Amino acid sequence: MKHCLLCSSQLKEMLTFSQFFLLKPEKPRICSSCFENFEQITDQHCPRCCRKGSAEICSDCQSWSREGYQVQHFSCFTYNQAMKDYFSQYKFQGDYLLRFVFGETVREKMRAFKGYLAVPVPVSPEKFLHRGFNQVEGILDGAGIAYKNILEKRDTVAQSSKNREERLQTQQCFSIKEDQHLPEKIILIDDIYTTGKTLQLAKQILLEAGVKEILTFSIAR
Ligand SMILES: [Zn+2]
Numbered sequence: 001m002k003h004c005l006l007c008s009s010q011l012k013e014m015l016t017f018s019q020f021f022l023l024k025p026e027k028p029r030i031c032s033s034c035f036e037n038f039e040q041i042t043d044q045h046c047p048r049c050c051r052k053g054s055a056e057i058c059s060d061c062q063s064w065s066r067e068g069y070q071v072q073h074f075s076c077f078t079y080n081q082a083m084k085d086y087f088s089q090y091k092f093q094g095d096y097l098l099r100f101v102f103g104e105t106v107r108e109k110m111r112a113f114k115g116y117l118a119v120p121v122p123v124s125p126e127k128f129l130h131r132g133f134n135q136v137e138g139i140l141d142g143a144g145i146a147y148k149n150i151l152e153k154r155d156t157v158a159q160s161s162k163n164r165e166e167r168l169q170t171q172q173c174f175s176i177k178e179d180q181h182l183p184e185k186i187i188l189i190d191d192i193y194t195t196g197k198t199l200q201l202a203k204q205i206l207l208e209a210g211v212k213e214i215l216t217f218s219i220a221r
């Protein structure tokens, strides 16, 4: 008998025909009442970054726009308490099995981006050593989505310079790995979108390297 990854309650078997005949094991998943605690982003959201609430362009996106940065972000869920608890158990307590929790949702959403290379936002080598995995790669693996690691990240010291643009330049922590063939279209994937700064930094590096079209995507916004 399978158990929910989050609350350990028993799950009904949901073997598909191919799983039954090919004896493929069913992927770990969560029960429907745990899933209901996550809030999917509905139609009422900022058209640029998926922030829930108003269908107008949100204040974050307006700031980015004033500074000359474009936002084209897609997301699955709002960052509510259930999502906070999930990421705390997955990332900070290192429960690697939880990479499967959003497999189905992420796979469904990513269908819209055929033709884009999925590129996970990297973690710094220090974080990787400490955590043992990159949480974004884990989620993509759990969803069965192909991706390519073309970026690397170093830790930066927080600096408080005058404006957001200067901060972005001084805080650039991403670089492109050596000898990468860059496609024309990339979708950058992160776990949580808060101010959008991380994804904007990663996007800038790729734009400077000549990538024509870059979208961004996160599990939570
Ligand atoms: Zn459950």
Ligand SMILES: [Zn+2]
Binding pocket: 046, 047, 048, 049, 050, 051, 057, 058, 059, 060, 061, 062
């Ligand atoms: Zn927005």
